[in-house]
Amino acid sequence: MVGFGDLVKCHRNPRVFIGRAFGASAVLLGLSLAAYPLVAVDKLYFGSAYLLAEAVTVAVVWFLVPQIEEVLHPHLAPHSLQKVRTEIRFVTTTDFAGMDRIFDATLDPEQAMDDADFLELMKRGTLVRVMQEDFGMGSERISRIAGYYSLWPLKEGEFDRIVQGTLKEENLKPCDIPDLNDSSVYVLYLSEVCSENDADHRSMLMRDMLRYIAQLLRDNPNIDKIATWPSSEDGKRWSDKLGLKPCRVQRKGRRIYALDRRAVLASPYIPSGQFKERVVVTY
Incomplete structure (x- = not known):
């Protein structure tokens, strides 16, 4: 062993x-x-x-x-360790190393937000959620961050600049991203969805994200739509499945997709049940 x-x-x-x-x-x-x-x-x-x-x-x-300083966890071999617990919760700053590892393995590191800015946004406690998996065998225990997603509340001006191509999402600063309860928030921008390649509960993370989005739309009637830039083929398929459409007012740059709040809340893909701040599944 x-x-x-x-x-x-x-x-x-x-x-x-x-x-x-x-x-x-x-x-x-x-x-x-x-x-x-x-x-x-x-x-x-x-x-x-x-x-x-x-x-x-x-x-x-x-x-x-x-x-x-980064704490490295060894590669988890399915034959040597058994998953005993999966948890989805709001992020803490100690999760950053695990999240950064997943980002670099699944997305283009050149399109990452400045680390210090991302950490500042993590500290708000409501904009990023992570999926943690715990493994064990006998007395051995190990945990890893297996996935996460981030939602940036944006005012109409910043969102329009992203759509028009004059502002990239990785160049957003914390001062450009108001708090969720700010009445000037116009759009929920889905910035990142990442998971380990061997994570077998990706759907669990996606259901949590959709529940959280629906809850935020219900609590904040000023939020008009959700939006994202699907940078991968998986992202495009996910956007199409949910019914997100390319923004019409777009002259250059990345193709941003969006869906208005009524269509989101009426979507058959929004899971039933209430959003929970902490979801724990034990095996």
């Missing part, structure tokens, strides 16, 4: 590094171009000096990017 203990891995966020490296390189290039006419040096020597300075700059940026 293999013992499953938590392993801690320290790594630097590649998105932060790439952004900062590009910025520093742009500054260095600008200074070099400005200095070249003033320096009486052979082009070959000047180019070599520039490349050396560029390498030093990238190395300095790399070491200045703060490290992130």
Whole structure:
């Protein structure tokens, strides 16, 4: 029997590094171009000096990017551990490492919101829900985040910019996303739905999401519609099944799909039963 203990891995966020490296390189290039006419040096020597300075700059940026500690859970082999519990609940900040791992495995990391901004939105406690699976055998126990979804309440202005292609959802800032009970909220924007490839309760997560959306629409009559950008074939099939339609006022960029509140609440795909803040299934 293999013992499953938590392993801690320290790594630097590649998105932060790439952004900062590009910025520093742009500054260095600008200074070099400005200095070249003033320096009486052979082009070959000047180019070599520039490349050396560029390498030093990238190395300095790399070491200045703060490290992130991530708790790594071993791969769960179905033959070695048995699922004993599944829970769907609102997110906590400790869930971020597991969520980030799922995102990078299922969606394009280049389309991710800034980590600090996403963490700030997680702290509101009502915008992101996760599915946690617990496994065990004998005295061994291990848990993992197996899926999650996030809903961003948006005002009409921000939503129109997304539809028109002048604003991408990953560039939204917490200040662009009001609280759910804000009367100016116009749309519930489904930003992310991710799950482990071997998660066998994806439908459970989707039912929870649909119940939560319906509950939010009932509690907030000012919310006019739900919307999303189906970036994958699965997302497009899901959008078609629920009846979401492409927004007509769209000139460029991503194709955003939406459905008005009355059609959502009348949809036969909204599960029966009340939304629960915490859903637990034991086996």
